[in-house]
Amino acid sequence: MKSLSKAALGIVTSVGGYLEVGSTGTAIQAGAMFRFQLLWAIVLGTICIAFLVEMSGRLAAVSRHTLGAAVRERFGFHFDVVPLVAQVTVDYLVLASEIAGISLAFKLLTGVGLPWWGLPAAGLAWLILWKGTFSVVENGTAILGLVTLCFVAAAVGLRPPLGELARGMVPTWPSHDGAHYGFMAVSIIGATISPYMVTFYSSGAVEDEWDESHLKPNRIVAAGGMGFGSLIAMAVLVVAALVFQPHGTTVTRYEQAAGILEPVFGGWGRPLFAAALGIGCLGAALELSLDASYLVAQKLGWNWSESARPQDAARFSLVYTVLLLLASVPTLVGAEPLALTNVSMALSVIALPFLTAPLLVIMNDKRYLRQYTNGKVANLAVIAIVALSFLLALVAIPLEVFGG
Amino acid sequence: MADYDLVRDILDEQLVDAAGRAIGKVDGIVMELRDDAPPRLLAMEVGLPVLGYRLHPTLGRLLERVNRWMRLPGNGCARLPFHEMEVRKTEIVLPVGADTTGALAWEHWLRRHLVGRLPGGRGRANRRKN
Numbered sequence: 001m002k003s004l005s006k007a008a009l010g011i012v013t014s015v016g017g018y019l020e021v022g023s024t025g026t027a028i029q030a031g032a033m034f035r036f037q038l039l040w041a042i043v044l045g046t047i048c049i050a051f052l053v054e055m056s057g058r059l060a061a062v063s064r065h066t067l068g069a070a071v072r073e074r075f076g077f078h079f080d081v082v083p084l085v086a087q088v089t090v091d092y093l094v095l096a097s098e099i100a101g102i103s104l105a106f107k108l109l110t111g112v113g114l115p116w117w118g119l120p121a122a123g124l125a126w127l128i129l130w131k132g133t134f135s136v137v138e139n140g141t142a143i144l145g146l147v148t149l150c151f152v153a154a155a156v157g158l159r160p161p162l163g164e165l166a167r168g169m170v171p172t173w174p175s176h177d178g179a180h181y182g183f184m185a186v187s188i189i190g191a192t193i194s195p196y197m198v199t200f201y202s203s204g205a206v207e208d209e210w211d212e213s214h215l216k217p218n219r220i221v222a223a224g225g226m227g228f229g230s231l232i233a234m235a236v237l238v239v240a241a242l243v244f245q246p247h248g249t250t251v252t253r254y255e256q257a258a259g260i261l262e263p264v265f266g267g268w269g270r271p272l273f274a275a276a277l278g279i280g281c282l283g284a285a286l287e288l289s290l291d292a293s294y295l296v297a298q299k300l301g302w303n304w305s306e307s308a309r310p311q312d313a314a315r316f317s318l319v320y321t322v323l324l325l326l327a328s329v330p331t332l333v334g335a336e337p338l339a340l341t342n343v344s345m346a347l348s349v350i351a352l353p354f355l356t357a358p359l360l361v362i363m364n365d366k367r368y369l370r371q372y373t374n375g376k377v378a379n380l381a382v383i384a385i386v387a388l389s390f391l392l393a394l395v396a397i398p399l400e401v402f403g404g
Numbered sequence: 405m406a407d408y409d410l411v412r413d414i415l416d417e418q419l420v421d422a423a424g425r426a427i428g429k430v431d432g433i434v435m436e437l438r439d440d441a442p443p444r445l446l447a448m449e450v451g452l453p454v455l456g457y458r459l460h461p462t463l464g465r466l467l468e469r470v471n472r473w474m475r476l477p478g479n480g481c482a483r484l485p486f487h488e489m490e491v492r493k494t495e496i497v498l499p500v501g502a503d504t505t506g507a508l509a510w511e512h513w514l515r516r517h518l519v520g521r522l523p524g525g526r527g528r529a530n531r532r533k534n
Contacts (some may be wrong), residue, residue, distance in 0.1 A: 001424035030423070053485070064494075065418075065494055065495075069418065070494075072416055072429060073416055073417055073429075073494065075420060076411070076415065076416045077416055077429075077431070077455055077458060078458065078459075080416075081459065130522075130524055131524050149412055249420065299429075300429065300452070300455075301418055301426060301427070301428035301429030301431075301450070302426060302428070302511070303426040303502075303508075303511070304426075304427060310519050310522070311519045311520045312513045312515075314510075314511050314515045314519040314520075315510055315511055315514060316516070317519055318514060318518070318519065349457075367493040367494055368494055
């Protein structure tokens with residue numbers, strides 16, 4: 001069935017691109033410190049992002065407009081300047097973390113210091129965007145990203161106690177470090193409900209020329225892709241819990257986690273971790289730089305397309321070029337990837353309400369969605385997610401200060 | 405014959421040409437006040453300085469100065485008449501070609517002077533272009 005094959009491809013794409021510096025870093029820290037107690041945060045975040053992604057895809061398929069464009073058109077520039085600045089800023093910061101993540105992967109593989117890899121990492125991402133098309137980015141990320149399944153293999157191989165795993169899926173209060181637990185929970189949810197994934201998804205749907213026949217595969221991809229992806233994030237947390245927590249190892253620098261796969265994969269452990277991290281971060285870097293370019297171009301009304309030659313979308317191509325160059329700066333000056341990740345995740349959480357709140361209006365706008373506007377369930381989900389976004393945004397800074 | 409709300413249906417909407425190519429967003433609307441006649445709408449404005457002015461006059465002036473320094477035609481702004489426009493649900497279609505509107509001044513400049521000069525900028529033509 002054509003619908004099924006579209007869905008299957010979409011799921012592979014989502015799974016392959018799911019694990020990156022934010023979701024990996026937060027999962028490792030959470031597992032090392034709180035064992036399985038924060039699994040519920042990944043579950044909650046995944047349910048939310050699945051709903052958001054489905055809506056974003058439906059909007060693009062029916063209206064042929066992206067979410068970024070629709071917010072400007074529906075709310076006007078005076079409102080839209082806020083999401084524009086907020087989302088591009090957060091995209092930049094997370095992009096800087098991903099460049100740091102790629103650089104760390106190269107350092108782990110070669111021993112050459114982190115700052116040296118800043119420009120090559122950004123340059124590699126730039127080259128792929130400049131010379132490649134959207135399909136290349138999409139499919140390449142998908143296929144290479146499957147290396148992250150090594151974490152699932154490791155989690156299964158370490159034989160975690162299933163009862164304790166199940167209990168971790170339900171929120172419980174920790175026996176120690178309450179503020180840090182809260183901070184980790186917010187960071188995990190922020191890393192999972194990434195604003196860029198939602199807006200990038202609708203841009204991708206328009207690049208792939210989706211129409212109403214894609215609505216059913218869209219639902220399957222949203223649920224299946226995000227669902228399977230979250231299994232990998234949960235696997236990272238489980239492995240960190242079983243490898244680090246028994247020894248009381250706290251992870252404050254990414255490099256401390258490099259040996260995480262050694263108990264299962266022996267000598268292959270470190271290179272495998274480096275490969276998984278590097279590829280995951282590269283995929284995310286591509287999506288983030290594209291997302292920022294998409295947002296600027298769509299909100300300002302420019303022509304845009306990753307499938308086009310750079311010269312046919314000159315302003316669009318300039319945005320990701322400049323952004324990638326700037327994103328290498330933190331790594332060049334010696335920023336540590338985990339510290340960068342934690343900061344960008346907290347800010348991502350603060351930007352989240354600006355993304356989710358407009359959805360309540362746009363997804364019920366018949367001019368865009370015709371007969372495919374939100375039903376009761378979807379609207380209830382949006383309201384709940386918006387409420388959660390505001391709550392998270394409020395507690396993010398205090399928790400960062402007291403628990404970060 | 406139909407009535408349109410200027411702010412709801414025109415301002416901040418996407419402008420495209422007959423081929424579907426993006427011209428820009430309606431960043432501003434120009435109205436002329438006349439002493440001896442009712443006011444009339446002159447044109448839709450497209451350009452970053454126009455957006456700048458909407459936020460703050462200093463920002464608008466700064467962007468205007470940058471565009472003037474770049475010596476771009478029309479100082480990076482374009483005025484598009486309402487003549488023969490088609491107001492659709494989610495965009496506005498104009499009968500002129502996107503490249504002739506003057507709204508793509510920066511796009512053309514970058515293509516000629518920067519992007520087109522970098523290796524691969526002119527690449528092989530891919531699936532489709534916007």
